[in-house]
Amino acid sequence: MKNKKSKIIILHFTLSFCILIFAFCIIAIGKVNAAELFFETKSQEFTQGEKFLANIFLNTEEESINAIEGKIVFPDYLLEVKEIQDGNSIINFWIERPKIGQIGVIAFSGIIPGGYQETKGFLFSVVFQTKASGSGAIEVRGAKVLLNDGKGTEASVKLSSFQFSISQEIPFVPLTVETIKDTDPPEDFKPEIAQNFGMFEGKYFLVFATQDKGSGIDRYEIQETRNKRQGENWAEAESPYVLKDQNLRSYIYVKAVDKAGNERIVIVEPKYLLKWYENWWIWGIIILGVFVLYISRKILWRKFIKSR
Amino acid sequence: MVIFHIMIKHITYFDVSVILLALLSYPVYASVQEASTSPLSTACGNGVVESGEQCDVGGSNGACPATCSTSCTTNSCGGGGGGGGGGSYVAPSIITQVIFTGRAYPKSTVTLLKDAQIAATTIAGSDANFQVSISGLSGGNYIFSVYGEDNKGIRSSLLTFPISVTSGATTNVSGIFISPTIAVDKSEVKRGDNIAIFGQSAAASEITISVNSEEELFVKTKSDKDGVYLYNFDTSPLETAQHFTKSKVALNGEISSFSRVIGFLVGAKNIMAELPEAITKEDLNNDKRVNLVDFSIIAYWYKRPSPPSSVDLNNDGKIDLVDFSIMAYYWTG
Numbered sequence: 001m002k003n004k005k006s007k008i009i010i011l012h013f014t015l016s017f018c019i020l021i022f023a024f025c026i027i028a029i030g031k032v033n034a035a036e037l038f039f040e041t042k043s044q045e046f047t048q049g050e051k052f053l054a055n056i057f058l059n060t061e062e063e064s065i066n067a068i069e070g071k072i073v074f075p076d077y078l079l080e081v082k083e084i085q086d087g088n089s090i091i092n093f094w095i096e097r098p099k100i101g102q103i104g105v106i107a108f109s110g111i112i113p114g115g116y117q118e119t120k121g122f123l124f125s126v127v128f129q130t131k132a133s134g135s136g137a138i139e140v141r142g143a144k145v146l147l148n149d150g151k152g153t154e155a156s157v158k159l160s161s162f163q164f165s166i167s168q169e170i171p172f173v174p175l176t177v178e179t180i181k182d183t184d185p186p187e188d189f190k191p192e193i194a195q196n197f198g199m200f201e202g203k204y205f206l207v208f209a210t211q212d213k214g215s216g217i218d219r220y221e222i223q224e225t226r227n228k229r230q231g232e233n234w235a236e237a238e239s240p241y242v243l244k245d246q247n248l249r250s251y252i253y254v255k256a257v258d259k260a261g262n263e264r265i266v267i268v269e270p271k272y273l274l275k276w277y278e279n280w281w282i283w284g285i286i287i288l289g290v291f292v293l294y295i296s297r298k299i300l301w302r303k304f305i306k307s308r
Numbered sequence: 309m310v311i312f313h314i315m316i317k318h319i320t321y322f323d324v325s326v327i328l329l330a331l332l333s334y335p336v337y338a339s340v341q342e343a344s345t346s347p348l349s350t351a352c353g354n355g356v357v358e359s360g361e362q363c364d365v366g367g368s369n370g371a372c373p374a375t376c377s378t379s380c381t382t383n384s385c386g387g388g389g390g391g392g393g394g395g396s397y398v399a400p401s402i403i404t405q406v407i408f409t410g411r412a413y414p415k416s417t418v419t420l421l422k423d424a425q426i427a428a429t430t431i432a433g434s435d436a437n438f439q440v441s442i443s444g445l446s447g448g449n450y451i452f453s454v455y456g457e458d459n460k461g462i463r464s465s466l467l468t469f470p471i472s473v474t475s476g477a478t479t480n481v482s483g484i485f486i487s488p489t490i491a492v493d494k495s496e497v498k499r500g501d502n503i504a505i506f507g508q509s510a511a512a513s514e515i516t517i518s519v520n521s522e523e524e525l526f527v528k529t530k531s532d533k534d535g536v537y538l539y540n541f542d543t544s545p546l547e548t549a550q551h552f553t554k555s556k557v558a559l560n561g562e563i564s565s566f567s568r569v570i571g572f573l574v575g576a577k578n579i580m581a582e583l584p585e586a587i588t589k590e591d592l593n594n595d596k597r598v599n600l601v602d603f604s605i606i607a608y609w610y611k612r613p614s615p616p617s618s619v620d621l622n623n624d625g626k627i628d629l630v631d632f633s634i635m636a637y638y639w640t641g
Contacts, residue, residue, distance in 0.1 A: 146633035
């Protein structure tokens with residue numbers, strides 16, 4: 001009887017051990033194949049009022065990924081977002097560009113046409129400033145990474161969190177984050193005029209996008225003018241931008257400005273040039289010419305009469 | 309002088325207007341001629357190798373060490389004699405450049421994308437070899453992609469290279485082997501009949517075709533002198549279901565990655581397939597390209613209710629990240 005009981009106990013232990021090993025293998029395999037979103041900072045311990053930079057990276061493991069979305073969640077009573085830097089990001093086109101807006105959350109999504117397959121792809125950085133002492137974590141939530149397979153298959157993704165602590169100490173000299181030295185303008189780009197009858201009531205619109213390998217794109221500005229000469233009348237704009245001149249007769253200047261103030265200006269020539277009689281300055285020249293000729297004629301005629 | 313004064317007297321204001329208009333119409337006419345070609349750029353320097361051009365890398369055209377001159381002819385840089393005594397010293401300018409070399413299909417158009425936007429195009433030689441370069445870059449991380457277009461206008465999948473470019477340095481990316489294009493002659497094939505799997509790759513090379521079934525089936529064929537291959541696949545071993553096929557090429561010890569995947573149905577009847585053209589469902593504005601314009605259209609409907617079915621690429625009634633991912637796969641720039 002005792003033997004039978006001990007045999008049952010041994011059997012149970014053996015079975016439990018096997019299940020444990022099996023479960024560990026499953027989890028281990030899952031971890032090896034999953035993509036990963038992770039943080040990188042210089043430290044995990046900060047003082048009050050200190051600024052620090054948190055870089056967010058993507059490890060695709062062995063998969064080719066072409067789309068990603070997620071939310072960076074942080075305790076807003078401990079941290080404040082001062083700046084977001086996406087210069088040099090692997091994301092070619094942002095669907096939702098990470099920006100300072102919602103309290104405690106930074107949403108982001110974007111695509112990498114053609115796919116990306118590396119272990120450390122830079123997404124963007126966040127400059128945080130500590131507000132109060134305490135401990136907390138910065139996490140990625142709701143993350144999705146999709147395979148570059150033409151079907152948008154979701155890849156498994158491992159999310160890591162960044163644990164930090166803020167001491168009560170207030171440093172004499174405020175600690176700051178080193179700013180990026182950026183002297184290069186944004187990359188060259190070619191805006192395109194498009195039309196789609198489901199958008200903007202069928203009006204023509206302009207699409208444009210570029211990257212900046214330094215501090216990141218700060219804003220775009222646009223100027224539509226019927227003169228070929230660029231003026232100073234810039235208006236901040238986003239893509240897609242509904243054209244004011246729906247007759248497509250204006251020169252369109254698009255300026256990309258990065259966060260360091262460097263500029264790249266490109267020009268889109270009008271699809272339909274103005275006819276000569278639509279140019280007011282041509283009329284000005286004609287009227288001036290006629291006036292000059294009239295005066296000259298009068299003067300010369302008087303001289304001629306006097307000489308006679 | 310008298311004649312001059314008489315002329316002045318008899319010239320009317322109408323004559324003056326006509327003369328002025330004749331003088332002013334010249335620049336307007338010239339501008340109209342310019343606008344009728346391309347609204348964005350002139351022929352040489354637009355990044356497209358056109359008739360009469362040996363090369364065109366757009367804004368990177370220039371003197372050596374650029375590979376392409378401002379008149380769109382190939383530069384011969386370095387080497388050679390000459391020099392002699394005297395002459396002035398020209399300090400070497402700092403060039404940040406990336407050069408891509410590889411193999412596509414004979415006489416095919418090869419397109420280079422920089423961060424998903426067209427940066428340059430070139431025409432491969434009759435031996436399918438190509439070289440394309442881009443210069444004037446800033447230091448930083450770029451994602452370059454190349455793809456080829458075969459003699460039927462079918463595009464290959466994108467081959468992507470994330471490259472960290474160092475300012476002032478030339479980066480060479482060589483050994484690129486663009487995957488074959490692939491198409492099938494039937495969208496549905498009667499089980500037991502043949503389905504033609506064809507496309508284009510490098511000339512006289514070994515093509516491996518994969519057909520997925522319960523187990524993956526592999527067959528081999530050879531491409532002809534123009535790089536064209538065709539294989540009549542017997543569907544007898546396949547079950548009645550949806551199947552997928554893809555191909556890759558091997559030549560001189562080099563192997564490409566697999567091509568795009570194309571599907572066909574094994575069923576009870578034969579239905580001929582339309583040739584897959586450059587126009588795909590992802591080309592939302594029907595300009596034969598999948599690029600930023602299509603991205604902007606789909607982004608307009610992102611998280612909006614009742615998107616048009618033409619924009620909903622996976623037909624799930626909403627625009628979300630999956631639709632963007634599908635578009636990103638078929639990207640052409």
